Amino acid sequence: MEIVRPFRVDSAARRVEILDQTRLPGEQVWITLKDPAQIIEAIQSLRVRGAPAIGVAGAYAMWLADDPLGWAARIAAARPTAVNLSWAVDRMLRCISRGGDLFAEADAIREEDEAACHAIGRYGAALLGQTSSVLTHCNAGSLATAGYGTALGVIYAAVEGGKSIAVIACETRPLLQGARLTAYELQHAGVDVTLIADSVTASLMASGRVDAVVVGADRIARNGDVANKIGTYAVALAARAHDVPFYVAAPRSTFDLNCPNGAAIPIEERSAAEVTEGFGVRTAPEGVCVYSPAFDITPAALVTSLIVDTGVIPAVEAEIVAAIGGS
Numbered sequence: 001m002e003i004v005r006p007f008r009v010d011s012a013a014r015r016v017e018i019l020d021q022t023r024l025p026g027e028q029v030w031i032t033l034k035d036p037a038q039i040i041e042a043i044q045s046l047r048v049r050g051a052p053a054i055g056v057a058g059a060y061a062m063w064l065a066d067d068p069l070g071w072a073a074r075i076a077a078a079r080p081t082a083v084n085l086s087w088a089v090d091r092m093l094r095c096i097s098r099g100g101d102l103f104a105e106a107d108a109i110r111e112e113d114e115a116a117c118h119a120i121g122r123y124g125a126a127l128l129g130q131t132s133s134v135l136t137h138c139n140a141g142s143l144a145t146a147g148y149g150t151a152l153g154v155i156y157a158a159v160e161g162g163k164s165i166a167v168i169a170c171e172t173r174p175l176l177q178g179a180r181l182t183a184y185e186l187q188h189a190g191v192d193v194t195l196i197a198d199s200v201t202a203s204l205m206a207s208g209r210v211d212a213v214v215v216g217a218d219r220i221a222r223n224g225d226v227a228n229k230i231g232t233y234a235v236a237l238a239a240r241a242h243d244v245p246f247y248v249a250a251p252r253s254t255f256d257l258n259c260p261n262g263a264a265i266p267i268e269e270r271s272a273a274e275v276t277e278g279f280g281v282r283t284a285p286e287g288v289c290v291y292s293p294a295f296d297i298t299p300a301a302l303v304t305s306l307i308v309d310t311g312v313i314p315a316v317e318a319e320i321v322a323a324i325g326g327s
Contacts, residue, residue, distance in 0.1 A: 001160060004185045005147045006053055007110065009060065011103050016060045020047045021143055025184035036061040036071045043078040043085070046175070050144020051218040051254055052113045055084030059106035062092040068102065069093070080266040081227055081295045082218040083256040110146045116251040116309035117148035121157030124214065124249055124307040128158050128165065132211045135168040135201065138229035139181040140216025140249065150216040150249040152182070154307065159191055167193045168210065170201060172229060174275045174292065198231055205242035213239050214307075217250040224300030224316035225262030230293055236302040248298075249307040257322055262297035270294050 008017040008030065016033045022045065023029045031047065033039050039061035042048050048057045058075050065071040076089040088109055095105040128134065134155060141152030149156060158165050167186055172178035179195055186193040196204065204210055213235060219227040226232070226248050239246040259265055272290035276282060284290075306313040306321070313320055 001156065001189050001191075003142045003148060003156065004188055006048065006143050007056065007146065009107070009110075011107075014064060016057070016064070018042060018048045018057070019143070021049060021181060022047050024143075025180055033060075034064060036065045036075055039064070040075060040078045049177075050139065051082035051084040051216070052117070052145040052150070052251060053143070054079060054082055055088035055253060056106075056110045056113060056146050058085045059088040059092055059109045062089060063102040063106045068096060079268060081268045082254075083259075084218075084251075084253050087253050113146035113251060113253070114148055116253075117145050117150055117153040118157070119309040120150050120249050120251065120307050121148065121153035121155075123309075123312050124154030124247065125158035125161055125163065127245075127247060127305070127307070127312065128154070128163060128212060131164040132158070133166045133168060133209055135170065135204070135210045135213045135235070135244075136182060137170045137178065137198075137213075137215050137232050137235050138172045139177040139185075141182060141185045143181050143185055144216065150251065150307075151214045152185070154214050154247075154249055155186070155191060156189065159189075165191065167191060168204065169193055169195050170198050170231065170235070171195060172231060173198055174278050176278075177229065198234075201235055202238040202241070205238050205244050210239075210242075210244050213244055213246045215246075215248055217248050217254050218295055219259065219265050220248070220250060220255045220306070220321070221259040221261050221265060222257045222322055223261045223318045224303060224306065224313075224321045225265070226298045226300070226303060227262065227265045227267070227295045228298065230296050233296040233298045233302075236298045240302050245304040246298075246302060247305050247307055248303050251309050252324070255308075255321070255324075262299065265295075265297060267296070268294040
């Protein structure tokens, strides 16, 4: 199985290369980033995206900065919802305070994330049947992490373990991360994948053709509420209505124990143009009002289990989340 990898790093040349996700699936274009401003632009323009991946990118931005202390706040604020970014910046600041090696610390964050994803995959794969149809929303695969994936890490581990897994990928409007990225990387890895329009989800569950849902997360609050790509909440509601287990896969760096619940999670709003003229084609009248949140909140009560790098949280309750998220 060949897994797409989003980062290439050259410490001697002081540069980071990323696979430009805005060019996928049509072109595989690597871009070179040599300073924090370029990495911030790449994060904000979604050239690199996914909570763990932007955490890794933020760590490398701190390493590339001539004045990392001066850049820290700007890097952390590049995208507000995913907590992994500020988590990584805070970790780099602690490295500075103890006189540590910034490149070694950034590289450790990347390596630890990949290891965490493999652990998530192992734990999550055990929840799936020998033959399973698994629905996922947005992209929480190797492209969204250091190189293996959270939700798709579960899929990869299950397939590597000999299970027969068919993936149903929601297209994920308005930017089609499911169509452009999830379908792309699953096809690349040789995993059975079927793409659907977001609006097909509930009827597909009603037909009995979905055995489980596995999604990623951008931030998990102390009470277990989950922020993830817009549309995730609707998928969770449909799963509950049709008695389909709804799993959330995320590393401990995605937990925000300072955030009491989903209502306290900041939700990024994106440009109206992403809705009215996505990919350069106008699909709405000029001047129409647009509301375009990038994320929504799925209440903990709708989550069957959280799959983390230390195991499975079967009961999504504040005390259990706090114990594991803080470990």
